[in-house]
Amino acid sequence: MTSLAGRGELFVDPSTRLCREAFAAKSRSLTPKLTSVAQAVRELIHDGDYLAIGGFGTNRIPTSVAHEILRQGKQNLSFAGHTATHDFQILAAGNLTGRGRTLARVDSAYIVGLEARGLSPHARRVMESGDVVVTEWTNYALAVRLQAAAMGVPFLPSKTMLGTDTFERSAARVIECPFTKERLVALPALSPDVAAIHVHESDVYGNCRIRGTTVADLDLARAARRVIVTCERLIPHEEIRREPHLTSIPFFCVDAVCEVPFGSYPGNMPGEYFSDERHLKQWLEAEKTIEDHQKFLEHFIFSSRDFTEYLDKCGGLRRMQELRQQEWLLQHRSVGTPAGGDRV
Amino acid sequence: MTYNAIELMICAAANALEDNKLVVVGTGIPCAVAMLAQRTHAPNLTIMFEAGGVAPILPTMPISVGDSRTFHRGIMATSMAEIMQFCQRGMVDYTFLGGAQIDAYGNLNSTVIGDYERPKVRLPGSGGACDLASFCWRTLVVTKHDRRRFAKRLDFLTTPGYLTGPGAREAAGLPPNTGPYRVITDLAVMGFHPQSKRMQVLSLHPGVSWDMVAAATEFELHWADTPVQTPAPTAEQLAILREEVDPHRYILGRALA
Numbered sequence: 001m002t003s004l005a006g007r008g009e010l011f012v013d014p015s016t017r018l019c020r021e022a023f024a025a026k027s028r029s030l031t032p033k034l035t036s037v038a039q040a041v042r043e044l045i046h047d048g049d050y051l052a053i054g055g056f057g058t059n060r061i062p063t064s065v066a067h068e069i070l071r072q073g074k075q076n077l078s079f080a081g082h083t084a085t086h087d088f089q090i091l092a093a094g095n096l097t098g099r100g101r102t103l104a105r106v107d108s109a110y111i112v113g114l115e116a117r118g119l120s121p122h123a124r125r126v127m128e129s130g131d132v133v134v135t136e137w138t139n140y141a142l143a144v145r146l147q148a149a150a151m152g153v154p155f156l157p158s159k160t161m162l163g164t165d166t167f168e169r170s171a172a173r174v175i176e177c178p179f180t181k182e183r184l185v186a187l188p189a190l191s192p193d194v195a196a197i198h199v200h201e202s203d204v205y206g207n208c209r210i211r212g213t214t215v216a217d218l219d220l221a222r223a224a225r226r227v228i229v230t231c232e233r234l235i236p237h238e239e240i241r242r243e244p245h246l247t248s249i250p251f252f253c254v255d256a257v258c259e260v261p262f263g264s265y266p267g268n269m270p271g272e273y274f275s276d277e278r279h280l281k282q283w284l285e286a287e288k289t290i291e292d293h294q295k296f297l298e299h300f301i302f303s304s305r306d307f308t309e310y311l312d313k314c315g316g317l318r319r320m321q322e323l324r325q326q327e328w329l330l331q332h333r334s335v336g337t338p339a340g341g342d343r344v
Numbered sequence: 345m346t347y348n349a350i351e352l353m354i355c356a357a358a359n360a361l362e363d364n365k366l367v368v369v370g371t372g373i374p375c376a377v378a379m380l381a382q383r384t385h386a387p388n389l390t391i392m393f394e395a396g397g398v399a400p401i402l403p404t405m406p407i408s409v410g411d412s413r414t415f416h417r418g419i420m421a422t423s424m425a426e427i428m429q430f431c432q433r434g435m436v437d438y439t440f441l442g443g444a445q446i447d448a449y450g451n452l453n454s455t456v457i458g459d460y461e462r463p464k465v466r467l468p469g470s471g472g473a474c475d476l477a478s479f480c481w482r483t484l485v486v487t488k489h490d491r492r493r494f495a496k497r498l499d500f501l502t503t504p505g506y507l508t509g510p511g512a513r514e515a516a517g518l519p520p521n522t523g524p525y526r527v528i529t530d531l532a533v534m535g536f537h538p539q540s541k542r543m544q545v546l547s548l549h550p551g552v553s554w555d556m557v558a559a560a561t562e563f564e565l566h567w568a569d570t571p572v573q574t575p576a577p578t579a580e581q582l583a584i585l586r587e588e589v590d591p592h593r594y595i596l597g598r599a600l601a
Contacts, residue, residue: 056395056410056424082424083395083410083471113468115408116371127466136455139394140428140475147425159432160475163516165501169460174517183517213396213410213421270412270421277407327412329403 006161006170008135011078011105012050014154014188022191022225026252032204033257037307040228040256041068045077045194048104052080052146052190052224053087054197054217057115058267058275060210062230064260064307065196066090069102071302078105080192082142082216085114086267086280089287092123093297095131097290103132107190109139117280121287136169137161143216145190149223157184195224198263199249200272202231206254207240207247212270214248221249230260232272260307262320274326279314347577349530350596351585352549354380355577357440357486357528364388365437368427368476371406372595373486374440379589384581392430394472396422405594409472428472431479434519439476440484441503445495448542448563449512450485450505450524452477453498460500474503478518482525488600489529494561506541530600531557533574534565542566547574 035043045051051069055061066087069077073094081088088111094102103126112123126132137145140160148156157175161167162185167174175186197217199208206229210217221227229249234257240247262269266276266283286296304310311320347355350373357377361367363386369378370393378391379402390399395410398420406413415421430436443452444467454473458464477483483505487493505524507513514520523541527534533547544566545557550573558565577585590596 057408059395059408059410059412085408108469110468110471112466117407119465119467124466128463130462136469138470138474139424139472140432143423143425143428159517159519160428160478162478162518163501163504163507163513164474165460166455166470166474166503185517211421212412213415214423215395215410216424218423219425268408268411270415275407275411 003168004174006167006172008169008171009105009133010171010188011107011135012190012192016152016154019149019152019189019191026225028252030205030251033206033254034204035256035258037064037068037230037258037260040258041065041072044226044228044255045069045074047075048077049193050078052192052195052220053084054195054215054220055264055267056083056213056215057085058280060198060212060264060269061087061267062196062198062228062263063087063090063265063267064230064258064263065228067301067307067310070094073099074102075100076104077102079103079107080142080190081106081108081111082139083110088112089114089120089123089283092120092126095126096129097294097297101131105133107137107142108134109137109142114280114284118284120284122293135171136166138166141170141172141187142190143219144187146216146219146223148187148189149191150219153189155186155188158187159184161185190223192224194226194228195220196228196230197221198230200232201235202229202257203235203237203240204257205237205251206249206257207251208249208254209246210248218248221253226255227253228256228258229254230258230263232261232263232269234259262311263307265311265320266314268327272327273320273323276314276319276323345579345582347582348596349600350598351577351582352574353486353528353530354585355581356533356574357484357526358384358581359575360484360526361386361389361438366390366392366430366435367438368392368394368431368436368480369440370409375402375405376585376589376595377440377486380581380585383584383588392427392436394427394476395424396427398422405590428475428479431476436480438482438484439480440486441473441477442485442487443503445493445498446485446487446527447495447498447505449507449509450527450536450543451498451501451507452485452503452505453500455500455502457499470502477503477505479522481522483523484525485527487527487529489531489557489560491560491562494563496562506536509541510539531560535568537566544568545571547572549574550576
């Protein structure tokens with residue numbers, strides 16, 4: 001029988017008063033927020049912050065922000081992992097590699113794995129070492145926790161995690177429905193200190209357009225106290241006003257806008273480019289030994305000034321062109337295939 | 345016509361899906377199952393992916409549950425919460441899951457091997473599995489059949505099957521009349537006894553003996569009343585699978601891990 005309260009740690013106070021105070025202080029002015037990724041990470045992500053990253057798996061992820069967090073050596077972050085794959089793998093590289101501890105606490109729904117590609121050896125080392133405090137959730141639970149914060153309520157009820165060890169290791173509570181007496185799981189609102197989201201288009205104010213699945217990003221943009229947006233391309237503000245129905249994140253949710261072409265690489269960006277399975281495989285391979293991993297990180301991240309330099313090291317425009325053709329199925333036969341074994 | 349274990353598993357699983365239903369699938373084998381069913385007896389089966397893809401016409405196998413293929417020529421690209429809420433309100437008929445361990449009641453572990461605090465292997469965790477198995481009417485599990493996996497005791501109960509047996513799901517507060525429906529392995533097709541809710545063998549694959557299945561299962565497994573042989577894949581199924589569903593043999597050509 002399920003106990004009535006999970007014994008995992010609740011990393012963020014779900015009280016609406018705290019959230020409202022944070023949102024009361026947030027700027028509403030329509031001012032340009034264009035900045036560099038380095039500057040945005042320096043100013044908006046602090047040691048000890050609770051960070052959430054948009055996208056799903058390797059899809060539409062703000063890779064450049066994750067790299068910059070490593071380069072700037074941010075410490076003791078809390079992290080929300082709803083199908084966090086390559087982003088988690090990057091952040092985990094800040095633990096047990098002689099750079100202190102980037103990740104201190106993780107709300108986990110899906111971490112360590114890269115879906116069908118297999119498990120990240122380094123993320124496993126980190127999570128099996130006891131270096132990070134974990135509270136278990138599910139993908140839906142984390143999505144709903146963000147939704148609760150976006151709605152401005154302290155929790156939302158659901159029917160997930162009942163009867164499981166996932167619940168026991170969560171920080172959720174079982175409640176009785178006041179109307180029907182049903183057992184429900186109360187999921188506490190999650191308002192991250194800071195979120196990073198990669199979108200297709202944004203104007204300089206942070207009015208954003210996303211194509212394809214939105215995962216949990218629309219709620220995340222509303223739930224987080226500070227939001228860094230990276231975009232494939234900047235578009236004129238007039239373009240936003242011409243078709244307002246395409247805007248899914250309004251400027252007053254956003255604190256920084258960075259134009260990062262191919263910003264989800266080596267992940268997939270819907271309608272733009274497919275994932276670079278070759279590079280992702282290389283990364284997993286390098287993680288097998290600590291020495292190779294260090295060399296790999298040094299080459300691709302620490303010795304790169306910025307994301308453009310990383311892209312150049314990964315094959316630059318020529319590789320991006322191939323991945324764009326793959327996205328559009330123009331070289332159908334060369335579409336990448338996962339490196340790992342089957343998950344069955 | 346010869347076929348391999350993966351082809352047989354895909355065909356056996358596809359046979360379990362009815363037409364005019366909704367199914368949430370992942371990448372790999374489950375995706376191939378749904379595509380095969382659509383191209384044979386279930387043309388109006390609607391596929392959804394948990395990251396938000398609805399009713400794609402899949403041009404090739406997705407690599408991620410959230411990649412562009414999961415809504416390629418689909419009818420909607422939405423949010424994860426919305427897909428899960430279709431399930432939570434009772435609109436989704438089937439889902440497919442896997443796991444590192446499964447017990448006699450169809451409970452699944454995908455979180456840790458060993459002790460939770462200092463695990464031998466940290467696995468990804470629930471992802472959407474616990475949500476889908478809690479909400480969807482019928483859960484199908486497709487997995488390799490071995491003793492390590494078909495475990496008497498799970499190291500961690502990530503995702504609910506029938507929990508501790510009859511009435512346990514309902515007592516925990518899970519929606520009534522939901523739960524594991526079929527477990528399809530490289531050896532057999534299993535279901536769950538209507539009263540005891542324990543896993544039972546419905547059919548053995550061609551060439552597989554009862555002893556082989558029993559040896560590959562740590563818990564006690566029973567026969568259904570009238571065990572039969574799993575039908576071999578038909579020539580039509582194999583042709584569609586090989587020529588349309590997975591022509592590059594991304595899935596069909598893999599070894600069972």
